[in-house]
Amino acid sequence: xxxxxxxxxxxxxxxxxxxxxxxxxxxxxxxxxxxxxxxxxxxxxxxxxxxxxxxxxxxxxxxxxxxxxxxxxxxxxxxxxxxxxxxxxxxxxxxxxxxxxxxxxxxxxxxxxxxxxxxxxxxxxxxxxxxxxxxxxxxxxxxxxxxxxxxxxxxxxxxxxxxxxxxxxxxxxxxxxxxxxxxxxxxxxxxxxxxxxxxxxxxxxxxxxxxxxxxxxxxxxxxxxxxxxxxxxxxxxxxxxxxxxxxxxxxxxxxxxxxxxxxxxxxxxxxxxxxxxxxxxxxxxxxxxxxxxxxxxxxxxxxxxxxxxxxxxxxxxxxxxxxxxxxxxxxxxxxxxxxxxxxxxxxxxxxxxxxxxxxxx
Amino acid sequence: xxxxxxxxxxxxxxxxxxxxxxxxxxxxxxxxxxxxxxxxxxxxxxxxxxxxxxxxxxxxxxxxxxxxxxxxxxxxxxxxxxxxxxxxxxxxxxxxxxxxxxxxxxxxxxxxxxxxxxxxxxxxxxxxxxxxxxxxxxxxxxxxxxxxxxxxxxxxxxxxxxxxxxxxxxxxxxxxxxxxxxxxxxxxxxxxxxxxxxxxxxxxxxxxxxxxxxxxxxxxxxxxxxxxxxxxxxxxxxxxxxxxxxxxxxxxxx
Ligand SMILES: Nc1ncnc2c1ncn2[C@@H]1O[C@H](COP(=O)(O)OP(=O)(O)OP(=O)(O)O)[C@@H](O)[C@H]1O
Ligand SMILES: [Mg+2]
Numbered sequence: 108x109x110x111x112x113x114x115x116x117x118x119x120x121x122x123x124x125x126x127x128x129x130x131x132x133x134x135x136x137x138x139x140x141x142x143x144x145x146x147x148x149x150x151x152x153x154x155x156x157x158x159x160x161x162x163x164x165x166x167x168x169x170x171x172x173x174x175x176x177x178x179x180x181x182x183x184x185x186x187x188x189x190x191x192x193x194x195x196x197x198x199x200x201x202x203x204x205x206x207x208x209x210x211x212x213x214x215x216x217x218x219x220x221x222x223x224x225x226x227x228x229x230x231x232x233x234x235x236x237x238x239x240x241x242x243x244x245x246x247x248x249x250x251x252x253x254x255x256x257x258x259x260x261x262x263x264x265x266x267x268x269x270x271x272x273x274x275x276x277x278x279x280x281x282x283x284x285x286x287x288x289x290x291x292x293x294x295x296x297x298x299x300x301x302x303x304x305x306x307x308x309x310x311x312x313x314x315x316x317x318x319x320x321x322x323x324x325x326x327x328x329x330x331x332x333x334x335x336x337x338x339x340x341x342x343x344x345x346x347x348x349x350x351x352x353x354x355x356x357x358x359x360x361x362x363x364x365x366x367x368x369x370x371x372x373x374x375x376x377x378x379x380x381x382x383x384x385x386x387x388x389x390x391x392x393x394x395x396x397x398x399x400x401x402x403x404x405x406x407x408x409x410x411x412x413x414x415x416x417x418x419x420x421x422x423x424x425x426x427x428x429x430x431x432x433x434x435x436x437x438x439x440x441x442x443x444x445x446x447x448x449x450x451x452x453x454x455x456x457x458x459x460x461x462x463x464x465x466x467x468x
Numbered sequence: 469x470x471x472x473x474x475x476x477x478x479x480x481x482x483x484x485x486x487x488x489x490x491x492x493x494x495x496x497x498x499x500x501x502x503x504x505x506x507x508x509x510x511x512x513x514x515x516x517x518x519x520x521x522x523x524x525x526x527x528x529x530x531x532x533x534x535x536x537x538x539x540x541x542x543x544x545x546x547x548x549x550x551x552x553x554x555x556x557x558x559x560x561x562x563x564x565x566x567x568x569x570x571x572x573x574x575x576x577x578x579x580x581x582x583x584x585x586x587x588x589x590x591x592x593x594x595x596x597x598x599x600x601x602x603x604x605x606x607x608x609x610x611x612x613x614x615x616x617x618x619x620x621x622x623x624x625x626x627x628x629x630x631x632x633x634x635x636x637x638x639x640x641x642x643x644x645x646x647x648x649x650x651x652x653x654x655x656x657x658x659x660x661x662x663x664x665x666x667x668x669x670x671x672x673x674x675x676x677x678x679x680x681x682x683x684x685x686x687x688x689x690x691x692x693x694x695x696x697x698x699x700x701x702x703x704x705x706x707x708x709x710x711x712x713x714x715x716x717x718x719x720x721x722x
Contacts, residue, residue, distance in 0.1 A: 121581070121582060121585070124585075125582065125585075127546055151658070152629075152659060153589060153593070153624075153626075153627045153659075154581060156589075156592050157589040157592055158584045158585065158588070159586075160588035160589075160591060160592050161584070161588040162584060164588070181654075181657050181658050184654055184657070184658070185654065185658050188596055188651065188654055189592045189595060189596065191595035191598075191600045192588070192591040192592040192594070192595040194599060194600075195603050196591055196600075196603065197600070197603060197604065199604050200604055254483075303519075311576075324671040331608075382706065391649065411587065430545070431563055431564075431606060431607065431608045432563025432564075432607060432608050433562035433563045433564070434563050435563070
């Protein structure tokens with residue numbers, strides 16, 4: 108084995124270090140031991156040190172031995188400080204090897220997630236409905252705060268969105284209906300559409316973007332900052348303090364908001380009917396009320412209740428599942444909203460099918 | 469070693485209505501290890517944040533070299549901030565990157581460092597704080613003390629001439645804390661780095677501090693060397709060094 112001896116310059120910085128690396132590569136390119144002589148060196152900085160680290164790595168990759176000699180004074184202390192870095196770095200963690208393992212792992216994770224979600228549902232059910240009757244307190248204070256935040260604060264935006272949607276529906280369908288001379292039936296259309304579908308969906312979309320995201324972000328942040336652990340460590344139930352009040356608050360707020368949305372949507376249609384289509388208000392309202400059926404309203408409200416429970420539980424579920432720090436919070440919030448919308452459509456389809464095929468409406 | 473690198477004059481700051489710092493003045497010399505002490509909640513972290521321009525004071529000035537950073541615009545401030553390495557009280561690591569990438573961030577973004585060397589620098593800095601094996605871990609996979617150390621490694625990544633540490637040894641074991649003291653002394657000797665450190669560790673203060681500043685309810689109660697404490701320190705600072713409790717801790721009401 109050959110041994111190459113390289114003497115470092117008096118001042119070892121980035122430039123000098125790079126020359127040092129080039130020299131080592133030239134002298135010991137095909138392997139062999141390298142000794143760096145720091146006898147002349149009085150000064151070095153971190154970048155010079157990094158060059159030594161790099162040199163050590165190059166030499167050791169080629170199975171040579173690497174040594175530093177004659178370091179004196181502060182330089183010697185500095186070398187001592189960076190000594191651990193002169194050893195080869197830890198390997199980068201490798202991703203999963205085979206696709207089977209990967210698919211299996213994914214499947215297991217999904218099953219695990221569904222299990223967690225069901226456990227959360229059960230907990231929420233227990234703490235919302237059963238526990239209060241067993242005398243284990245329901246947190247009314249938190250509940251009232253949540254209703255204020257989720258319900259009352261959302262009134263304006265829900266009203267506005269539904270009003271505009273009503274206006275648009277009336278506008279578009281009136282243009283079609285005019286050809287047949289049946290523009291007055293636009294009132295029926297708006298009423299039925301909002302009662303069965305639109306008010307429920309529109310309100311739930313607004314609320315999932317507002318409240319669903321907020322729930323997920325709040326719980327995820329609490330988890331990241333160990334607030335959840337602290338709460339559990341005190342022997343308090345997170346379901347009792349966080350989940351149950353939110354579920355109940357949203358189950359109460361969302362139907363109320365949907366009612367407001369319904370009124371707003373009909374009002375929007377009415378504005379178009381009265382001011383643009385030129386019907387007297389009483390005629391339009393009579394037509395609207397004549398179209399109202401209890402079963403349509405039932406469908407809307409029943410759906411809304413399910414939406415409310417879904418939004419609250421999905422928000423909590425994703426919040427609790429967060430891993431990593433601030434980035435995880437963002438990811439989980441996004442996931443919660445996407446899941447909300449998806450689940451909402453699923454619920455909607457199920458309801459439409461039940462009402463259409465089973466109940467015949 | 470008598471060139472003044474940082475001078476704070478009559479700093480007064482408020483958070484909303486509450487006055488947090490009330491006329492603090494001191495200066496720091498180049499290559500000095502300057503320690504800021506004081507009771508919890510007395511405004512030490514706030515002072516550090518002002519000194520690197522993260523917060524603007526109500527009145528008073530902070531000279532860095534001969535320029536006042538309290539009246540600088542953003543652009544000038546950025547050039548100053550790049551010369552300062554900061555490790556805040558809660559490590560401030562970026563959660564979305566590995567520890568190695570965290571340390572590499574300042575090197576990649578504004579160091580004129582050869583990209584091929586960055587990995588070596590990162591490993592070196594991490595091994596300085598005893599974290600060589602954690603390079604590929606995410607911050608959320610670390611313990612509190614490890615996060616703290618990674619934050620220190622990132623602060624010194626670029627060999628900044630001035631380094632601010634906010635309670636660097638909080639959460640570290642005594643061996644690690646002693647190692648950190650050595651590291652600070654070594655870096656000062658090798659690179660002439662100026663350190664401004666907030667700490668509560670009495671042993672560490674005795675070992676590394678050139679001078680120290682003690683704050684109490686936003687006012688300076690002591691400024692001088694550790695030896696001065698015995699001869700000219702007020703009751704308050706001697707109480708701090710003797711670890712005597714207040715009659716009732718609630719009396720302080722902070
Ligand atoms: N963002 C903020 N808004 C309002 N008040 C604040 C804020 N940050 C700190 N404070 C107040 O300013 C005072 C000083 O806080 P600071 O964080 O500077 O204390 P500290 O000396 O660093 O304490 P510790 O040793 O516990 O870290 C405290 O009383 C605190 O309540
Ligand atoms: Mg602090």
